[in-house]
């Protein structure tokens with residue numbers, strides 16, 4: 160009898176722990192890495208890239224831009240991030256972290272290599288609030304095609 164009761168209590172405690180851990184694991188913020196590179200790791204013909212160039216994250220997550228090759232930075236593109244979201248511009252050749260707390264679509268560039276197509280997209284949570292505005296944004300040079308490819312099907 161005692162053993163059965165003890166077993167029951169043990170299982171109840173396990174159940175409570177699982178209940179507590181479940182949501183914590185599901186909602187724990189994550190740090191994602193985006194490398195700033197002179198060439199794509201799987202296709203060296205693609206020069207000056209963010210890798211990965213398209214990222215889906217949750218609100219509260221952090222993106223760490225890593226300056227693997229020097230001479231790059233990350234800058235949000237005006238009119239192509241959600242209204243009210245904080246714009247950013249990092250110094251050249253430095254790692255940079257940003258935590259996203261507002262859902263939406265964020266287009267960004269490397270300031271010196273925008274026209275060469277060094278651009279990326281971060282989708283935070285339900286990214287649809289400003290998706291149309293981001294799609295309608297005009298971009299110079301190669302950035303136009305890179306963005307069109309990245310956002311195809313969104």
Ligand SMILES: [Cu+2]
Nearest residue numbers: 231269272277
């Ligand atoms: Cu660059």
